[in-house]
Amino acid sequence: DVKVTQSSRYLVKRTGEKVFLECVQDMDHENMFWYRQDPGLGLRLIYFSYDVKMKEKGDIPEGYSVSREKKERFSLILESASTNQTSMYLCASSYDTDTQYFGPGTRLTVL
Amino acid sequence: GENVEQHPSTLSVQEGDSAVIKCTYSDSASNYFPWYKQELGKRPQLIIDIRSNVGEKKDQRIAVTLNKTAKHFSLHITETQPEDSAVYFCAAAKTSYDKVIFGPGTSLSVIP
Numbered sequence: 001d002v003k004v005t006q007s008s009r010y011l012v013k014r015t016g017e018k019v020f021l022e023c024v025q026d027m028d029h030e031n032m033f034w035y036r037q038d039p040g041l042g043l044r045l046i047y048f049s050y051d052v053k054m055k056e057k058g059d060i061p062e063g064y065s066v067s068r069e070k071k072e073r074f075s076l077i078l079e080s081a082s083t084n085q086t087s088m089y090l091c092a093s094s095y096d097t098d099t100q101y102f103g104p105g106t107r108l109t110v111l
Numbered sequence: 112g113e114n115v116e117q118h119p120s121t122l123s124v125q126e127g128d129s130a131v132i133k134c135t136y137s138d139s140a141s142n143y144f145p146w147y148k149q150e151l152g153k154r155p156q157l158i159i160d161i162r163s164n165v166g167e168k169k170d171q172r173i174a175v176t177l178n179k180t181a182k183h184f185s186l187h188i189t190e191t192q193p194e195d196s197a198v199y200f201c202a203a204a205k206t207s208y209d210k211v212i213f214g215p216g217t218s219l220s221v222i223p
Contacts, residue, residue: 040120058208100145102154103154
């Protein structure tokens with residue numbers, strides 16, 4: 001059974017803190033993605049990766065960075081969290097251009 | 112880059128009626144068009160997809176149509192049921208190693 005997990009379901013951080021969100025998939029997928037979901041704006045792509053150590057900017061990469069040291073793990077980093085980064089963060093993985101399997105999401109609140 | 116628009120943003124139908132959600136895309140090179148359903152508090156899940164070499168695809172009560180010339184595609188749900196209530200996202204993508212761009216979503220409510 002397909003499985004994508006995220007390190008936290010809920011997270012509360014303070015402005016200026018460094019935040020790590022981790023995503024792990026067990027399907028040997030090449031592609032992994034980070035989205036943020038905000039009401040009325042849908043799923044907006046932050047970064048994606050199609051191979052280990054490879055990364056590509058999505059539509060809203062500002063304020064974020066990513067790391068993919070191993071195929072199964074894709075991390076999203078907020079170097080200095082700000083209140084406008086309060087959102088639901090969804091990770092996904094896929095094999096080629098195919099079905100994306102989403103994680104359960106991390107609801108991040110930045111105070 | 113690719114831009115995907117989706118209409119309507121909210122849709123309310125009586126149980127048993129049909130629901131139609133329409134999307135347009137901007138990049139003529141896109142050739143993969145999936146639809147995802149997200150129930151309240153849950154993760155998005157693929158419900159149907161279509162590739163550019165096909166004009167229509169059906170799976171029980173749901174169907175998707177694609178018009179490549181006009182660059183639009185639609186989701187059709189027939190005989191709607193309360194469990195169809197969810198947010199539906201359309202998306203577009205090109206071939207391998209490219210990003211999938213999602214529309215803003217349609218919140219569908221099926222009234223019993």
